[in-house]
Amino acid sequence: MRKLFVYDRPTLLRKLAIVPPFIWLALFLLVPFLLVFKISLADLRFGIPPYTPLTTLDNETLTLGIHLSSYKLLFTDSLYIATYISSAKMALVTTLCCALIGYPMAYYIARANAKARHLMLLAVILPFWTSLLLRVYAWVGILRNDGLLNNALMALGLIDAPLEIYRTDMAVYIGLVYAYLPFFILPLYASLVKLDNRLLEAAYDLGARPWQAFWQVTLPMSLPGVMAGSLLVFIPTVGEYVIPEMLGGADTLMMGRLMWTEFFNNTDWPMAAAVTCVMVLILIVPLALLQYNQASQYEPEKRRGNH
């Protein structure tokens, strides 16, 4: 044990260096989550706070009050299950659309010359300089029945009656893809721009036509970028509140809206907390699996690559 200690002094220092971020994560991620988890195990009551305490001390008896009613409701009421499925579906479709639209864009930017590349990257980032709320409001103006899009289409004579997009799932998809597209493009661009052009030349040299080279070299080598972009889109989309609230209809089921309703309309904090905890679990499990999978893929390579 002692020997190990002496040997690993630089590693120990390195370990110390990652202590601050861990404290940060613990304070602002783990502790709040545990608080939420605690609330999810409470029961509803009138008062401040509007839920029962976890422990009570009465007549020298410490009582631990764990109420699973919220979780029971969560897994029995079809509304909640439907909301989870609907949220996951919306996030998945959004991620897929972002991939289909974002890949060609990122590819084109990465292949462009340096000057055009910077201009196009700026164009991708530019929307962030305006508040999301404002941009979603703009979409309301575009998609409404008497909005820009319908007026334009009717003026052109392409349609007779306005398209019913506003307050439907379609509008939510448009808003989500619009808002999260840059999060897909940027990491993918970063991985595409690093791609060594000589690898493509080698592929051509060995008889691959351009599309074969793309399929067998460019695409597999950009998969880490695709993965990073997909996660950056999928995770926030699952819990998105603003866009479904402003563009979606009453029947657009999404977790963000559900939480809002439970917290502010029903003041059912335990229920809202339970919804949150299950959502975090749903998000964390696939992420952890993915991480583990990637780590185990690189581990043996690292060891063998040393000599």
Next chain:
Amino acid sequence: MDNRNITGPRPTDEDEFVRVDEVVKIYGDVVAVKSVNLAVKRREIFALLGSSGCGKSTLLRMLAGFEEPTSGRIYLDGEDITALAPYQRPVNMMFQSYALFPHMTVEANVAFGLKQEGVPRNEIHERVFEALDLVQMAGYSRRKPHQLSGGQQQRVALARSLVKRPKLLLLDEPMSALDKQIRQKTQIELVRILDQVGVTCIMVTHDQDEAMTMAGRIAVMTEGQIMQCGTPREVYEFPNSRFVANFIGSTNVFTGVITVDESDHVQIESDDLPRPMYVNHGINEPLGMQVHVSVRPEQIRVTREQPAHEFNWSRGVVSHVAWMGSHARYQLRLDSGAVVEAAVPSQILAQSDAPGLDDQIFVSWDSDSATVLAT
């Protein structure tokens, strides 16, 4: 002139298996390659030698199909390949830093070219391992490129570029990514494999040792032109210009004027030397013209006694001695102030009266060891 209408096998000139015909490449207003003509024989290893920016890489890229010549044609085995895309040419290249696909195993890297052709699966497997056996890498087929050493990566790259049995193999600076110690061994090994396969090969290098070790013929390039083309020995012993003489090994150049011009010898007088130079071969240049005489360092004798003959010598002082192992490099300042370099074999140095620093000496050379250069 079209030979294709003639019955029977099309006559292919074996001396012109690869023919580069008046090829020019211009980028914007930069002339990268200006009018290159080249003929490479079947099964020959041919080196394009030159410093960076001399156009050798551009020429190689045009042979591979990555660049299209501004004008001129390229023929391979009698066929005009100038306009063919890289993936349509029976030409494969081993890239400078190998360009192995990092996400594929060694086996998949080598199989890549065959897969594009739609070769049947079991044949692919067979040919891949045949190629890997050739470079002694069959035991590494499941590794990824980053798990291999530089030398191993080079072998895989070689296998990948040979597996399709190209008519022409291109090597772009094949040794540049290797450590100096293993280079020479690898060069000889590479030549052995290329001879075994019998592939025609054009390589590009800036390293004259590499070109001389590996190639049957060398073309020395500068400023987008081929200065001289010949076997390593021809280029070394009979350089046609000061540039080539200096580029292939080092040399001493004396500039002088032709004073005697006979069919079997010439005499040249130089301000650098107290004695006229006597060269025992005839030249085309007229009497009175200024020419350059090249004498290799290993042809120069360094002695304490004054030479008896009347030509090709001067008095001087040893100004620097560098011990190189097999020989010593002497730097000698002549009475005229000119500086001459001599390579003295170690056997001579072992003698007790070997000249040392600041010693008075005489330099001399034989009349058949000098070469007259017009430019």
